[in-house]
Amino acid sequence: MNTTSNNIFSLDVSYVKQFQNQLLTWYSENKRSLPWRENQDPYRVWVSEIMLQQTRVDTVIPYFNRFTELFPTLQDLAYADEEKVLKAWEGLGYYSRVRNLQTAVKEVCESYGGKVPDTPKEISGLKGVGPYTAGAVLSIAYGVPEPAVDGNVMRVLSRILLIEEDISKPKTRLIFEKAVRELISHEDPSSFNQGLMELGAIICTPKSPACLLCPMRELCRGFESGRQRELPVKLGKTKVRKAKMVAGVLMSEDGHVLIHKRPSEGLLANMWEFPNTEYVGENKLAEISALESYVEEQVNYEVTLEEKAGYIEHVFSHLKWEIHIWQGKINSMAEDGLLPDDWKWVSVDELDAYPFPVSHQKIIRLIKEALIG
DNA sequence: AACCCGTGGTT
DNA sequence: TAACCAAGGGT
Numbered sequence: 436m437n438t439t440s441n442n443i444f445s446l447d448v449s450y451v452k453q454f455q456n457q458l459l460t461w462y463s464e465n466k467r468s469l470p471w472r473e474n475q476d477p478y479r480v481w482v483s484e485i486m487l488q489q490t491r492v493d494t495v496i497p498y499f500n501r502f503t504e505l506f507p508t509l510q511d512l513a514y515a516d517e518e519k520v521l522k523a524w525e526g527l528g529y530y531s532r533v534r535n536l537q538t539a540v541k542e543v544c545e546s547y548g549g550k551v552p553d554t555p556k557e558i559s560g561l562k563g564v565g566p567y568t569a570g571a572v573l574s575i576a577y578g579v580p581e582p583a584v585d586g587n588v589m590r591v592l593s594r595i596l597l598i599e600e601d602i603s604k605p606k607t608r609l610i611f612e613k614a615v616r617e618l619i620s621h622e623d624p625s626s627f628n629q630g631l632m633e634l635g636a637i638i639c640t641p642k643s644p645a646c647l648l649c650p651m652r653e654l655c656r657g658f659e660s661g662r663q664r665e666l667p668v669k670l671g672k673t674k675v676r677k678a679k680m681v682a683g684v685l686m687s688e689d690g691h692v693l694i695h696k697r698p699s700e701g702l703l704a705n706m707w708e709f710p711n712t713e714y715v716g717e718n719k720l721a722e723i724s725a726l727e728s729y730v731e732e733q734v735n736y737e738v739t740l741e742e743k744a745g746y747i748e749h750v751f752s753h754l755k756w757e758i759h760i761w762q763g764k765i766n767s768m769a770e771d772g773l774l775p776d777d778w779k780w781v782s783v784d785e786l787d788a789y790p791f792p793v794s795h796q797k798i799i800r801l802i803k804e805a806l807i808g
Numbered sequence: 809a810a811c812c813c814g815t816g817g818t819t
Numbered sequence: 820t821a822a823c824c825a826a827g828g829g830t
């Protein structure tokens with residue numbers, strides 16, 4: 436029964452057994468009914484796990500329902516037009532997630548006969564499937580006893596087991612995976628992993644954990660020592676860079692608007708936008724000249740910016756855009772057929788067919804309000 | 809390892 | 820309100 440010195444968690448057999456019983460009982464009685472819990476279809480489980488990365492359950496639910504209705508099977512997604520896929524993801528953020536997912540789903544069709552692989556090695560090789568997602572899909576869809584360590588699991592276990600390592604360091608995840616391997620139920624890995632996350636989402640919350648309602652209270656070393664609020668340890672700061680941007684709503688004589696498809700890599704990859712560029716300076720002249728030269732360089736159009744149409748702020752995880760919006764018109768156009776593939780003239784109604792990031796959806800709103808008002 | 813990659817809710 | 824946070828992964 437005694438713990439060995441090389442076991443840093445001091446997890447004896449009876450502790451593990453109690454841990455599993457308490458968690459699994461609580462989960463079976465308290466789990467939320469969510470769309471992706473209707474069945475264990477590996478494709479649906481996979482889609483949900485990708486959507487849930489850094490994204491709240493309440494946000495994901497409507498997206499998941501729409502997405503699985505548009506692309507009911509893995510094959511439907513594999514053969515779908517990328518533009519349509521991005522459109523279904525519009526507003527969810529981290530758009531590389533869905534481009535990687537479609538890449539991975541194609542790989543499953545080509546290399547695995549359309550069946551989502553059920554081994555750690557194979558599934559981890561798929562684009563966009565990291566350590567967490569691999570473990571989540573394997574355990575939930577296939578019942579494989581693999582750890583699925585996300586932010587919830589690190590928070591919950593750091594408190595229960597009093598682990599004080601800095602969870603912002605990548606290596607720290609390995610410590611929690613080791614802990615889960617010792618604790619996980621081999622009878623029901625799916626409920627065990629989901630139970631840990633559910634506990635983190637409902638009871639063991641970041642700011643004010645509901646310890647008095649917690650089924651794990653008697654097993655919790657953090658609660659025992661009154662230090663649950665100090666955990667998990669998370670160091671490191673995030674700085675948000677500010678970028679002054681100028682964007683143009685440029686109209687042709689027949690009422691079309693100029694839009695641009697962003698490059699296939701980097702921020703908001705493959706999403707559409709209104710022509711815009713970062714600028715330096717303080718006054719309107721700086722805004723105007725920056726946008727004018729940008730448009731001229733990109734598509735060889737000469738533009739006249741007529742009036743300021745608005746100002747928008749948009750905050751990303753690591754960046755803040757301060758967007759000054761100008762309305763203008765095209766003076767001289769290059770020959771019609773010379774517009775590059777990633778530039779388009781579209782009517783205002785047609786804008787709805789293209790995937791725009793939220794920052795530029797705000798500009799669309801301005802356009803429509805101006806047309807109505 | 810450190811930085812990039814979105815968005816919306818909470819405190 | 821600014822900072823923090825959410826079922827992370829790629830490079």
